[in-house]
Amino acid sequence: MQIAYTVRELNAHIRALFERDNDLQDIWVEAEVSGFKRAEPSGHCYFTLKDGKSQIACVMWRSNAMMQAVLPKDGDAVMVHGAVTIYEERSTYQLYVDRIRPTGVGDLYRQYELLKAKLEAEGLFDEERKRPLPLFPNCIGIVTSASASVFQDVQNVLKRRYPLVEVVLSASLVQGIDAPAQLVRAIERLNMLTKVDVILVCRGGGSIEDLWAFNDENVARAIAASQVPVVSAVGHETDFTIADFVADQRAATPSAAAEILTPDIYDLELGVERLSTQLENILEYELARRRENLGDQTRLLRQLSPLASVRAYRQRIDDWGMRLTSNQRGRLALLRERVASHERTLLATSPQAILERGYALVTDAETGKRITSAQQVSPRIAVQFKDGGVEAKVETQTEAKGGA
Amino acid sequence: MTELDTMNADSGALPALTFEAAYAELEELVLKLDSGDLPLEESVKLFERGRRLAVYCQGLLDEAELRVNQLLDGGEITPL
Numbered sequence: 123m124q125i126a127y128t129v130r131e132l133n134a135h136i137r138a139l140f141e142r143d144n145d146l147q148d149i150w151v152e153a154e155v156s157g158f159k160r161a162e163p164s165g166h167c168y169f170t171l172k173d174g175k176s177q178i179a180c181v182m183w184r185s186n187a188m189m190q191a192v193l194p195k196d197g198d199a200v201m202v203h204g205a206v207t208i209y210e211e212r213s214t215y216q217l218y219v220d221r222i223r224p225t226g227v228g229d230l231y232r233q234y235e236l237l238k239a240k241l242e243a244e245g246l247f248d249e250e251r252k253r254p255l256p257l258f259p260n261c262i263g264i265v266t267s268a269s270a271s272v273f274q275d276v277q278n279v280l281k282r283r284y285p286l287v288e289v290v291l292s293a294s295l296v297q298g299i300d301a302p303a304q305l306v307r308a309i310e311r312l313n314m315l316t317k318v319d320v321i322l323v324c325r326g327g328g329s330i331e332d333l334w335a336f337n338d339e340n341v342a343r344a345i346a347a348s349q350v351p352v353v354s355a356v357g358h359e360t361d362f363t364i365a366d367f368v369a370d371q372r373a374a375t376p377s378a379a380a381e382i383l384t385p386d387i388y389d390l391e392l393g394v395e396r397l398s399t400q401l402e403n404i405l406e407y408e409l410a411r412r413r414e415n416l417g418d419q420t421r422l423l424r425q426l427s428p429l430a431s432v433r434a435y436r437q438r439i440d441d442w443g444m445r446l447t448s449n450q451r452g453r454l455a456l457l458r459e460r461v462a463s464h465e466r467t468l469l470a471t472s473p474q475a476i477l478e479r480g481y482a483l484v485t486d487a488e489t490g491k492r493i494t495s496a497q498q499v500s501p502r503i504a505v506q507f508k509d510g511g512v513e514a515k516v517e518t519q520t521e522a523k524g525g526a
Numbered sequence: 527m528t529e530l531d532t533m534n535a536d537s538g539a540l541p542a543l544t545f546e547a548a549y550a551e552l553e554e555l556v557l558k559l560d561s562g563d564l565p566l567e568e569s570v571k572l573f574e575r576g577r578r579l580a581v582y583c584q585g586l587l588d589e590a591e592l593r594v595n596q597l598l599d600g601g602e603i604t605p606l
Contacts, residue, residue, distance in 0.1 A: 258546035268596070268606075277594060285590035286545050291606060292597045311597055390549070391587055397552050398580040403574045404559045412566060 133210040140215065146206040151178075151217065152225065153202075155194040158188070167193065169248060171202065171217065182219040188298040190222060191230070191334025199225040199487040209496040223331070230330060234337050237364055241339070246346050247367045255371060255383060256319045260286040263321040263350075265305060268293040272326040272376045279377050284384035289498070290318060296325040301335030306344040310447035313349050320383060321348060323365060324355040336363035345369055355379035477508035487513050496520075545586045552579040 127135070140146055153171035155210045164182030170177050180202065187193065194200050204219040224230055241247065262280070266273050268291060280287055294308035295301040303322070312318050323345065325336065335341060336356045345352045345368045354369035355376040366372040373379030469475060473483065486494045487502035496519065505512050543551070555576045559569060596606045 175559055256546075258544070258549070260546070263597070277592065281592045285592045286586060288593040288595065290595050290597050290603060307599075311599070311601065314601060315597065315603075328590055387590075390545075391584070393549070394552070394580055394583045395574070397556050398584075400556050401552075401559065401576045401580065404556065405569065408559075408562070408566065408569050428535060508528070 130210070133208060133213055136213075137208045140207045141205075148203075149206065149217075150203050153200065155198045156196050157217070158194060158196050160193065167219075169194075171200075178206075179214060179216045180219050180342055181216055182222065182254055186220045186346065188300055189297075190299050191245075191297075191331035192224075194222055194224070194297055201225055208464060230334065234364070237337065237339055237342070241342055241364065241368065246342065251346070251370075253370045255351050255353065259284075259287055259320050259383060261290060261315075261317045261319055263290050263292055263315065263318040265292050265294055265308040265312065265321060265323045266325060266376070267296045268325060270296065272324055276322065276324065276380045279380035280384060283381065283386050285387065287384060288317070290315065295335070297332050299327065300339035305335060305338070305341045307471055309341075309344040309348055309352070318350055320350055321352045322355065322376070322379050323352060323369065324379060325357065326376065327358040327361070332355045333361055334387060336365040338364070341365055342368045345515060353379050353383060361483060395450050457498045477506070478507075482507050543582070548579050548583050548586070552576055552583060556580070561592060 151171060152175040156170045156172050156177075158167065158169040165187060167182040167184075167187045169182075171180055182190075182204075201223045202217070202219045203221040203223075204217050206215055206217050207217045245251070264273065264276060268277075270473045273291065277289065280289060288311065292312045294304040296305070301438045309321060309323065312321050323336075325333065336354070341363035342364045345354070345365055351370040352368075352464050353373055354363070355373040355378065356363045356365055359374040362372075370380060373382050424510055477483065483506040484499075485491060485504045485506070486493060486498075486500045487504045488500060490504075491498075493499055493503060499516055499519070501516050503514050503516060505514060555572050558564070559576070564572070585591050594606045595603045597603055
């Protein structure tokens with residue numbers, strides 16, 4: 123009895139044959155592209171490779187197409203890599219392409235040179251267009267892939283150097299055919315945020331195809347149109363993309379870009395410290411200067427002041443005061459002595475004093491007149507002694523003394 | 527309460543300043559003070575302002591922590 127295959131079994135068997143062949147599973151083919159078509163919305167690409175009269179149907183899945191720097195156009199000479207197997211539903215064999223390269227790198231390079239010359243002629247690379255970067259950025263917009271280690275590297279540098287800054291990631295593919303449109307959108311989105319004051323467009327290293335999105339005309343124009351300065355850091359130090367030429371500044375690597383974009387916190391700390399010290403010193407100096415000035419003035423004042431002569435006067439006055447006092451004392455004593463002497467004289471000459479010495483005062487008993495001569499004697503006289511008086515009758519008159 | 531907060535609390539104008547603005551003002555102020563010829567009262571006033579700016583700047587540097595956000599397609603910003 124014959125064993126009959128089902129169609130499915132047959133196709134599977136043939137498929138297995140293709141897939142057992144190592145050459146067919148890892149093959150490079152050089153040919154010309156025809157009937158290139160990118161299906162929507164799947165994003166898978168279908169085309170035919172021709173050379174002379176031979177042709178082979180080709181499929182490139184979206185995932186692979188996405189990684190392409192550029193997709194070929196009909197008539198392009200290319201080298202493709204992939205695997206041959208069969209499409210069982212149609213029992214046709216196809217080349218499943220995972221990479222397409224323009225023949226040689228010459229083609230990409232020519233495109234690059236053409237675009238570069240064109241934009242340069244437009245003045246997009248002119249030095250006058252380059253804007254200065256903010257010295258102390260407040261918010262850095264970063265255009266790169268969220269998953270890329272590059273983004274982490276940039277964050278690390280910013281954290282270390284200038285943690286005052288805010289980072290806003292505007293995520294974008296950085297490789298493949300969809301990358302240019304996303305890069306453009308990411309740049310435009312950041313431009314709508316007023317707080318962003320500088321943009322960093324970056325990507326890690328890769329082949330010329332990997333970096334190709336940064337040689338896209340629209341990306342270049344989006345960078346040129348950015349309201350805020352753009353720093354580009356694409357690939358390695360030796361890679362120069364069109365984006366680098368248009369950007370306000372190019373950095374050799376993303377980490378280097380982060381350094382260019384920010385001041386070093388260490389320098390800022392030193393700066394603040396320096397200003398602080400300067401501030402203290404100036405005030406101290408100002409105060410010292412004024413204190414010294416005040417001292418000078420005081421000394422000058424002392425020299426010029428009447429206070430000095432006032433002191434001299436005061437001393438003289440003291441001297442005089444003392445002298446005056448002793449003079450006065452002398453004079454008072456003299457006066458006192460003189461008064462005492464007058465008093466004594468007065469006392470010595472008073473009538474009472476004479477009576478005290480034993481004399482008597484004789485008056486006319488009738489008239490009270492003092493009788494100081496024998497001629498004046500009246501028949502009745504009053505005699506006053508020191509301690510009382512008597513009245514007397516005159517009997518006889520004696521001869522005048524000394525013969526008057 | 528940190529030193530920075532304390533200072534923010536007793537100076538109305540400072541908290542709104544960016545580091546850049548505060549640093550620039552501090553530099554300018556030192557230059558002005560250094561030129562001399564200011565009345566003592568004004569010197570002291572500038573000095574006090576400068577002192578506050580310096581502490582403020584130092585505080586910003588000490589307490590700074592990198593903020594990382596993501597800008598979405600719609601224009602919203604979310605922390606990353």
